[in-house]
Amino acid sequence: MRLLSVAVLASLLPAVSVAATAQASAGTTYYVDSRGGDDGAAGTSAGTAWKSLEKLAAAELKPGDTVAFKRGGSFAGPLKLEASGTAARPITITSYGSGALARISGADDDCVVVNGSHWRISGLRASNCRWAGFELGGDSNVLSGVEADHNIAGVLVTPTGSRNVIRDSVLTDNNRMSVNDEGGDNDSGAFGVLLNGDDNIVTGNTITGSFARSADYGTDGAAVEIFNGDRNRITRNISRNNETFTELGAQKGKTASGNVFAFNVVTSSRGRGSFLITRGPRHIVGPVKGTIAVHNSVYLPAKDTIGWSCHDGCSPSILKLRNNVIAVGGEAGWEDGTGADEDGGVYQGRTDKFKLGPKSVVADPKFRSRTDLRLLPGSPALGRGVALTPKWYGGKAFGKDIEGKALAGSPDSGAYQH
Known part of the structure; x- marks a missing residue:
């Protein structure tokens, strides 16, 4: 069993405020407001917030920087996060203001795509995306306090994603199929979390409604599905009304070994289901x-x-x-x-x-x-x-x-x- 790194242990601690994060990292805080922002503004205060994801994508974010999204906003995705922080100075995404989390959606792409490493992401909702609400392809990233709904996968950790943490989030009605055809025993979809990578942690989440109609199986879906992922730890989650809590598999020549499920609570009022x-x-x-x-x-x-x-x-x-x-x-x-x-x-x-x-x-x-x-x-x-x-x-x-x-x-x- 691998020991937890200092970065991962720190990621399990409660989230801190925008001001505290910015002060600790000594980076720059940028603000984004889909309603009142202006892409011609400086972006470095709530009063000079940027308006679009395109403006944010053009910014050269550095270790220690913070991006704050104003609550109540709505954006057409994707939000692609390509830069990387460090263990000591991660790049942070958080929220400010009041109201609902800023919502990113879009049928043409996954909504929040994290290819960089050492991100700390909170305060966003990913809804009705092409495939995944949040896609983690990098290492040592943390999702906390996010929401994902009406996707094929609320959160997808790709084969290159490892040592990521998905915690204290609400993943609701991710109830769509990517493959749904008769025969072939190959229907796939309706995942709260899909883990294709290794050494990830899924903890403290509430996952509900992960099921969809399936031509092969009648209905299908899982709160946490693992396919070709090793040594993932799924602990202390609340699962309600999902098709199954977890299903595991691996392609021939690949592995899904050493995964741990501990202290999870699984209930359902649906007519079928499994743990x-x-x-x-x-x-x-x-x-x-x-x-x-x-x-x-x-x-x-x-x-x-x-x-x-x-x-x-x-x-x-x-x-x-x-x-x-x-x-x-x-x-x-x-x-x-x-x-x-x-x-x-x-x-x-x-x-x-x-x-x-x-x-x-x-x-x-x-x-x-x-x-x-x-x-x-x-x-x-x-x-x-x-x-x-x-x-x-x-x-x-x-x-x-x-x-x-x-x-x-x-x-x-x-x-x-x-």
């Missing part, structure tokens, strides 16, 4: 090796649901599960081959096809409600978890539950500790 789908070596997009799912809480009450599926040659090298609480109206879990490595879980479903670990149990987990997955007194999940070393949940920095409580003593199963 985790992964594949063994016999599948066309397998094998997906070394996936770890720990301390997740899942409630999918509809009949056409499954907790987790490890198929086409499942084995402990494909999937390990610890301390999850999974209640579904369909199949609690499914494995073939030698099966997954599972323990410390609480499961409820109409059926199941997997071997329970020594501390696991089939029982009603006693959630507070259909959407509040905290545990009631007397829940079999209380104190049921097995003790884990930090590598299980992505490193010591990630050893906190969905509400920020640290693990201690005999842990509870699920995303909430009591």
Whole structure:
């Protein structure tokens, strides 16, 4: 497991104000206002703001600079960010004023395209874009407090994108397909986050409505999809009404290894859904090796649901599960081959096809409600978890539950500790 860099650890801290960022970096702050701006102005104060993305694209941004978008504005994309900051002096995008986040849209291109590295991006909404709301192709970038909706992918991390952080953002109804034709088993789309790169962190986000009609599958979509991405950490996210929480795959000759899912809360009122789908070596997009799912809480009450599926040659090298609480109206879990490595879980479903670990149990987990997955007194999940070393949940920095409580003593199963 790789250690977190200083830059990534810093990126997990709360965002700072425009003034504080500018002062700390000693760079120039530029302002953009789609309503009251003027591209002939200096752009260095709210009263002399620029008007267009074209003017911003022509600026030679340097490490330590900040770009502030006025709230309530609207722009036709793309916004292409080609420059690079440094770990000590990132380039920052933020907002000023009041009202809704500045909105970037456009059917002809992805909306916010980050090819540079060491950007800190907040205060933007990307909506109804050609493919992705935010596309991260560089390294060590941070998206925080952004919004993305009605795209094929709310956030896309490309194969060249690595060590990026996507946190504390709202990704809603990214519900369009890029491929949607009959036959071929190839429909693709409706992603909250699509990870094609390595060593990225997806944490603290609310992801809802990632599903769309599919000619091949009826409906399809995922809150967080991983394809050809290694060592990504997906932790402490809230997932509501998505087709599945995560699905993993890799092209033959490529890998999607060592991805970790920890302390996520997954609920849905939809008629079908799943928590985790992964594949063994016999599948066309397998094998997906070394996936770890720990301390997740899942409630999918509809009949056409499954907790987790490890198929086409499942084995402990494909999937390990610890301390999850999974209640579904369909199949609690499914494995073939030698099966997954599972323990410390609480499961409820109409059926199941997997071997329970020594501390696991089939029982009603006693959630507070259909959407509040905290545990009631007397829940079999209380104190049921097995003790884990930090590598299980992505490193010591990630050893906190969905509400920020640290693990201690005999842990509870699920995303909430009591």
